[in-house]
Amino acid sequence: MTNDSMTTQMPAPRFYDLEEHEHPEGGSTMLGFWIYLMSDCLIFAVLFACFAVLGGNYAAGPSPRDLFDLPLVAVNTAMLLFSSITYGFAMLAMQAGRSGLVRFWLAITAVFGLAFLSIEIHEFAGMIAIGATPQRSAFLSAFFTLVGTHGLHVTFGLVWILTMIVQVGRRGLIAANQRRLMCLSLFWHFLDIIWIGVFTFVYLMGMLR
Amino acid sequence: MSDEAHHATDGAAHGTLRDYLIGFGLSVVLTAIPFWLVMERPLAAGPTSVLIVGFAVVQILVHMVYFLHMNGRSEGGWTMIALIFTLVVVAIAMTGSLWVMYHLNANMMPMPHELRSVP
Numbered sequence: 001m002t003n004d005s006m007t008t009q010m011p012a013p014r015f016y017d018l019e020e021h022e023h024p025e026g027g028s029t030m031l032g033f034w035i036y037l038m039s040d041c042l043i044f045a046v047l048f049a050c051f052a053v054l055g056g057n058y059a060a061g062p063s064p065r066d067l068f069d070l071p072l073v074a075v076n077t078a079m080l081l082f083s084s085i086t087y088g089f090a091m092l093a094m095q096a097g098r099s100g101l102v103r104f105w106l107a108i109t110a111v112f113g114l115a116f117l118s119i120e121i122h123e124f125a126g127m128i129a130i131g132a133t134p135q136r137s138a139f140l141s142a143f144f145t146l147v148g149t150h151g152l153h154v155t156f157g158l159v160w161i162l163t164m165i166v167q168v169g170r171r172g173l174i175a176a177n178q179r180r181l182m183c184l185s186l187f188w189h190f191l192d193i194i195w196i197g198v199f200t201f202v203y204l205m206g207m208l209r
Numbered sequence: 210m211s212d213e214a215h216h217a218t219d220g221a222a223h224g225t226l227r228d229y230l231i232g233f234g235l236s237v238v239l240t241a242i243p244f245w246l247v248m249e250r251p252l253a254a255g256p257t258s259v260l261i262v263g264f265a266v267v268q269i270l271v272h273m274v275y276f277l278h279m280n281g282r283s284e285g286g287w288t289m290i291a292l293i294f295t296l297v298v299v300a301i302a303m304t305g306s307l308w309v310m311y312h313l314n315a316n317m318m319p320m321p322h323e324l325r326s327v328p
Contacts, residue, residue, distance in 0.1 A: 030283075030284065031284045031287055031288065031291075034284070034288045034291060035291055038291050038292065038294070038295040041295050041299065042295065042298060042299065042302070045298070045299040045302050045303060046302060048303065049302050049303050049306035049307070050306075052303070052306065052307055053306055053307065053310040070244065070247065070248055071248075073244075074240075074244050077240055077244075078240075081233070081236055081237065081240065084233070084236075084272075084276060085229055085230075085232075085233040088224060088229035088232075088233075088276065089229070091223075091224065092224070092225075092226055092229070095223055186277060189272060189276040189277050190277075192272060192276070193269050193272050193273070193277075196240075196265050196268050196269055196272070197265065197269075199240075200243065200261055200262060200264075200265035201262075201265075204243055204244070204247045204261050205258055205261070205262075207247050208247065208254045208257060208258050
């Protein structure tokens with residue numbers, strides 16, 4: 001085969017752009033973080049489905065009516081809702097470019113988040129103390145897995161908030177920190193949305209069973 | 210706004226103080242009513258559970274609009290596409306699990322203590 005015949009057989013020339021285009025730093029972070037939140041949503045969906053299937057299997061053990069303290073859950077819900085609005089205030093302060101105010105509202109958010117976690121740990125400890133451990137029944141396994149996974153997310157959210165307080169203190173409201181604060185905003189509000197599902201399906205529906 | 214800062218905040222809409230306060234006010238009401246319904250029990254269990262699920266769905270929508278500032282335009286619509294895809298998968302996982310598991314329970318071989326009631 002000669003070089004000449006090869007060129008006559010070739011279709012129209014194609015060009016491949018092997019050079020990487022320059023992407024602005026963080027240009028796709030928000031979408032990427034959103035996709036992560038959606039995958040997290042699927043984790044919670046599976047845990048909710050698990051709880052919905054197993055939530056009535058008490059194995060002659062304690063039922064939601066014996067275990068849940070609704071006023072305490074209401075206080076817990078209020079803590080998370082307060083932390084959501086204070087995080088909103090932090091975002092407004094960020095838009096105004098006031099880094100001191102951002103850190104102040106982040107700290108308030110962390111206090112509410114810590115209050116939420118403390119109440120939840122207190123509730124878990126009370127249940128475990130009377131023998132309502134995850135090993136007791138399928139209902140309790142599903143309960144601790146679902147509510148515990150949410151609590152774990154809140155814990156990591158708290159670590160993130162504390163990190164951002166330090167970051168904003170050191171570097172100020174640079175573009176990277178603004179991006180991080182916006183991702184954290186999505187994460188924190190997302191956790192509040194999951195909690196709406198938890199208090200409705202686990203606690204309120206549990207009391208109606 | 211510098212170009213870099215613009216890219217960093219591109220794609221997600223900003224809220225205003227008014228948005229956050231409306232969202233917070235609605236959330237308080239939409240949380241308080243279901244708790245009151247279950248703690249005071251003015252209605253039977255059936256209607257109560259339907260109502261509290263309704264309140265939860267509305268509150269989730271309120272959070273999405275007023276706290277997450279969701280709309281169909283951010284990131285060229287891709288966040289909305291991802292959300293819709295997720296909701297479809299969530300719906301399949303939830304209804305599928307419940308449907309299959311309840312039918313499994315119904316079709317299960319009767320246990321010895323249940324056999325006594327079989328004629």
